[in-house]
Amino acid sequence: IVGEAKTGYFEQMGGRIPAGRIARLADIAPAYLYLMQNEFMTGETVHIDGGQRLV
Known part of the structure; x- marks a missing residue:
């Protein structure tokens, strides 16, 4: 997947999970x-x- x-794709996927966005490094690092x-x-x-596992 490239460019636009x-x-x-990531905006669409983020909209499908309860958090409303995909994970950021700051979410994963801790x-x-x-x-x-x-x-x-x-x-x-x-x-x-x-x-996402709740959906």
């Missing part, structure tokens, strides 16, 4: 840091999807 088609800093956590899946 790419922008339109979860990544949490997983990397906790030595006792193993094999966990964290869904950072703006509520």
Whole structure:
């Protein structure tokens, strides 16, 4: 996906999830840091999807 088609695609996808937008790096980074800093956590899946799994 390139150019304007790419922008339109992401806007369309963002409108389909409860958060109303796609994830930004600022949304993902805290979860990544949490997983990397906790030595006792193993094999966990964290869904950072703006509520898409609820739809």
